[in-house]
Amino acid sequence: MKNKTDGASNVDVEEVAKQWTELFNTEVLQYAKPNKASDGEVFANIYHSLAHSPLAATMIQLEHQHASAVTSTDELESTSNSEDDWERVCRVSNASHVREIQRREYRQWIETVHEDSSSDAANKDMDGMPVSLGTMSRSDSAFTMSSMSMGGRSESFTITLGAQMKAMHNLRLVAADIFTDICRFPEELEVGLPQRLQTSMSLYSNNLSGLVLLTDDAYMSLEGSKMTNEFNKLCTQSTEFHFPSFDQQLESIRNEHLEPAISWRLDYISRNRYHQEEAGQGDQGPTPPPLDRLKCGDFYVTRHSNLSDVHVVFHMITDESVLQGNIGSRHPVVMGLRNVLKMASMCSVTTLTVPLLLSHTMEEVMTIPWCMKRAELLYKCLKGFLMENSSWGGSEIRTLQFLIPPDVSPDVFSKLSLMLPTIFRTSNPIRAN
16 A cells, blocks of 8 residues: 555656646746747748848849739739629639739748858858848837828927826828828839838838728628728739738638627626626616627728838728717727727837828818817827827837828818927927027
8 A cells, every 4th residue: 555655656746847847948948948930930030131131122123023013914804894703703813823923932032042142141251242131130120101201291290298208209290192192102113112121121120110091891891891992902903922911811800800809898898787786886778789790999900011111000990970070089989099009009010100080081071170170189189198108018109190181171281280289299409508
């Protein structure tokens, strides 16, 4: 009996020792095994190095050539006047095939150039001039959207916010079209080269550029929203070399993330009702119906490498209530913008473009008083959200762009420009005595 007990004790000791060993290997850095980089991480590091090397211009030219080839293919196939469904399916399939070939060849080219350049640098002597891919860290890629030129009218301001720890921000009021002036690369390579370089240099960095895109697409369906459909057309004008296509990202959100998010919301509502009833606050009304869709103020996020100066897009769900002139700071879309800024600061998005009037187009209801009232509301709310940013952690939003429709009248643009510094109190230059 004693031997059996000793045997059981030995087994227990060995099991405890095994568990402690696993804990040390996973929790203590000194004993942890080095993490093996995934294929995606390896490619990201290679691309980031190339984007900061003398080979960047060649890489950009290749991207432009591929984009031109896709545009030519789409234009050739769109000349057909046939309405046959089968031919339409074939055209879409052919375009997808072209993009897939381009993606595969492009990634192979990146890896091959990296290997050849590394070999050349290792074989040349000290007197040679090897091509260096560089070792610039991702945090050093501080080439931001605010330095780029955009179409339309614009005014820029510099402000400092904060009570004790003051932070400097760049504010910009821009009257431009969200697709043609903000997201689309110029067709001429010489004109679009700075934008393409900026996008490439900052793609795998801690200085990402984000955009808030308003959409009524509660089901995230391309057929259900004009804005989402237009955005999809823009995304398919060139091949996405780094992330899944926009269609694939939407499909992933619908299939993998939408249902868990809605379930969490229903559980949250149920828990709140339970605690309120336990606190003696009485019946809070009927149980809300099950939600099978996103609601106003919700947003989903997509990633992009083939848009001009935009890496991350926050697709904000809106409805007709945003056109009402009496919305307040607790409106779902305004609170949604607060959540966008919070996520942006947590995910290294340091440049963010938001629609100042909560609309990408000018509507009949948007009179001068309406625009001034709406702008005042958003200015004040976003100022408060920026001041909260210091307590959220993560990266600071250094550049905030207020986007208004391009056809806004010069009078309204001037009034909005004059209002901005009065609310944010722009920094005054230091004068010498």
